[in-house]
Amino acid sequence: MDARSLKQQLAQRARETGFSAFGVARSAPVDESWQRSYRQWLDSGCGAEMHYLSNHPQLRSHPAELLPGAQSVISLALNYFHTEQQQADAIIAMYAHGDDYHEVARLMMRPLIEILESHGFEARACVDTAPVRERYWALCSGIAFAGRNGLAIVPDVGSFCFLSEIITTAPLPPDAPLTKTCQGCGKCVEACPGHAIMADGKIDARRCHSYLSIEHRGELPPGTTLRTLYGCDICQRVCPHNQQATETTVSALKLRDTLRDLTLRQVAALTPQTFATLFRHSAVKRAKLTGLQRNLKYLPFPLVPLAPLD
Template sequence: MTGEGLKRALVERARALGFDTVRVTRPDAMPLAPERLAAWLAQGFQGSMDWMADTADRRADPRILWPQVQSVILLGLNYGPTTDPLAALALKDRASISVYARNRDYHDVIKGKLKEAAGLLAVRGGSDVKVFVDTAPVMEKPLAEASGLGWQGKHTVVVSREFGNWLFLGAIFTTADLPVDEPETDHCGSCRRCLDVCPTNAFPAPYQLDARRCISYLTIEHKGHIAEEFRAPIGNRIFGCDDCLAVCPWNKFAQAGREARLMQREDLAAVPLSELARLDDADFRIRFAGTPIKRAGRDRFLRNVLIAIGNSGDPALAADAVAHLDDSSPLVRAMAVWASARLLTPGEITALRDARQARETDDDVLREWSRISPSHAARESAP
């Protein structure tokens, strides 16, 4: 089978499997990637994601990852929301969960489909294949731009003229020599909505992301305590952040009336914070089975929920924060202290401090208690 025929068959198979867009590029189609990645890492923008630096050479050049690769196929699956993903931000007593996390874990969904699509190349073309879904050092976004699937916007996320900001990406590396598609050009123009909407100023410049300030990084990847300067801006975002994606004007051009192939779970939209705060480890695992949220673990998740409770301004939620002051996890206890101080009266939080501070053994939790004084509590509790 010719390369052209093999590509046509692949596209047909991929669409039958549910992929909405398929493009092909060469492994050497992103010559600026090594320089840009090195500059990003040199500034420490990766935060605690040490694997970014550890795999920089393979990440910047697919041929180092797999020397035999001849063609790189980028596939996109539409997960666009059917309702405004930012609507939950106004509901302070409820949780805002990123759209992508309200589905089955996309790694599981896409990898099986990629393997089926790649199998066609092996059977009909006799080609070797490898599939990747954000689990190996592959720079899917610049490859997607090189393939014409979309372009990297000023917020560094891939934007598609057909699907806006809502595409899960997967990649197939193959030894097959397939016809390539034309690269996409940047269509952001002078727009900077995605940069200006960021609550934590995570974009030091257009096309640059400082992950250390990004709410998605802080609530998902970051394993430790979240710095105080970011807690109030996080609001009620307990897992991820859709702000920069949702405000992009290109979303309105996402195929009108076409529903996403992956529909969001309704039970994960605007969930009451009090309900989430009361999950023990077993309940957490059951509630979020099959979703990306489960991978964060109960302690990190409760850390995020307590920050949201502290930002709610609702004294009725104070009891849920106080209930975690004796939690087994210091990560949870520390944020229970912070949230309690935001919601209780000065007298109430001072009494709790006096009762618990002497028996606390964790330095980070003690540090949270030490910040509390009657004047601090009154200031933090103010609307």
């Protein structure tokens, strides 16, 4: 099979499996300006306590460092948008309403890996675990353009998407980056509760409620008032590119029954055992029980409801 036909087969399988976007970039060193800008972001302290971000700079700089002989990077976007709202007050960012996306996406990538392997190529799946610049590759492969809020925006889908990559030795024909840009309306900047979106479109994690409520250990900076118990997606909720977002077709990513009526009072009463049961196969585990219960102290009373999505 020639490379073009193989790419078509992969793209079709990706669509059938439930991915919303599929694109290919040639495997090459990450553009030096991106690497420099990333280093500056880390050096300025904007990565907060996420010290692992500065680990393995060599691995992040070229896909061939992760898979020797890599020829292509396949970028995939997985839409997790859904319209069902949580009914009580323990509000969790939409990306964590369903099963852990690491597990869901990895399973969904399996058929693509099998196709590549059946043609004698090597392939490595990366789902937010390997040191890969996901947004960079999404832009290079033409599946998304950059938003002012630091997110990748997939045309006609929006930014409520998980990104993942398959690095492969298959020499697939690359796609061109998009020429489209975000509308630059500034709504994300105005709505950001932590004033975390900087002028260059990068995010200062030290001020970002998504980072603070999930990754940060210990007490939050004085004066922090969270809007949601876990994570934050306010800069996505206000973005016009998400007004056309459509319901995900992947049922594992929709709102779990157990979260629909979850209250802050119930969260306060969780024990290690009930936490582990409630958030089994959920990304919420990342915050740990101590982080989730700490967050309770930083929520206003009464809670200010989030504006519903249009």
